[in-house]
Amino acid sequence: MYLDFHTHGKLTKKLPFSEDYTHWLFSEARSAGLDALCLTEHFNTLGFEALYHYIAAHAQPDGDTLLFDGLRIFPGMETDIAEGGHILSIGPLEAILELNRRLEPHKEKGTFLPFSQLMDLFEQYPVLVGGAHPFRAGGNIPLLPDQQLRRLHFFDLNGKDVAENRQQAETLTRALAARLHKPVVSGSDTHQAAQYGCIRTRFDQTVNRVEALAEEIRQGRYDIVVSPQAAFQVKTAALLKRALKEIHALGGDYVPVLLGRSSVFSAPCPAEKKSVPQETSSTAL
Secondary structure (H helix, E strand, O other): OEEEEEEOOOOOOOOOOOHHHHHHHHHHHHHOOOOEEEEEEEOOOOOHHHHHHHHHHHOEEEOOEEEEOOEEEEEEEEEEOOOOOEEEEEOOHHHHHHHHHHOHHHOOOOOOOOHHHHHHHHOOOOOEEEEEOOOOOOOOHHHOOHHHHOOOOEEEEEHHHHHHOHHHHHHHHHHHHHHHOOOEEEEOOEOOHHHOOOEEEEEOOOOOOHHHHHHHHHHOOEEEEEOOOHHHHHHHHHHHHHHHHHHHHOOOOHHHHHHOOOOOOOOOOHHHHOOOOOOOOHHHO
8 A cells, every 4th residue: 555644635725625626636646656645634724624524525434544536545634833843643534623623723823732732632532643844944843852752653754855855854854763763654745746656655555544554654564665756746746836826816716727627817817908009100100
């Protein structure tokens, strides 16, 4: 089973949820060779519940996972902490939705929970919890007390960081995990489909329960596969993401553009509405 531990179902957390975009992402995940993914959507994204309700309505339940057109989805989310940094949680859909609702008062910057309080909350639920891209700029996960960090179940070797500097990302992440006696798994951090497959975790067998996934990790029955094209994939995804965001900012609908269903704007843009000046006569030149 090829699994990606860190993915998103939206282009950005500030844009509206799009059923078509999410469906397209999942179809591209299968095309990229993934059998399963952990959907670790930002806990404060617009339409968090709408995203999961859409998936649940179009998927077949299988253990703790959802089968969406052949793609196995482990529900999850990515949560900011007050100290700076992101924490991944993976669990049954009901647990993830309830956790997200309980975090409602802490979704704005300045209200994020400290790591210790977030872990107190997570430990009330059957979820796997990991440190996302621990050495990403702006995060302070490695500076937290060791006795707190040992509450995590894994660390994320992140595709974006590997693409930027693989040796540094691997060395730092594995050293932190070794110090705390924790495993390292991998996630692409995909928001845009070109990034799928830049890094994957390959398991010996397919599992559909979070506890079974945790046991496979504990036993080390997996390995991490990095694409030789990882840097190109991440760069391409970043460029396309910026272009699609700009379409939205200009008032266009990026989803049909991406899917090849229509032009950028449903109506003429302001420049097109202006009258065309009459051709200047030669005598005026």
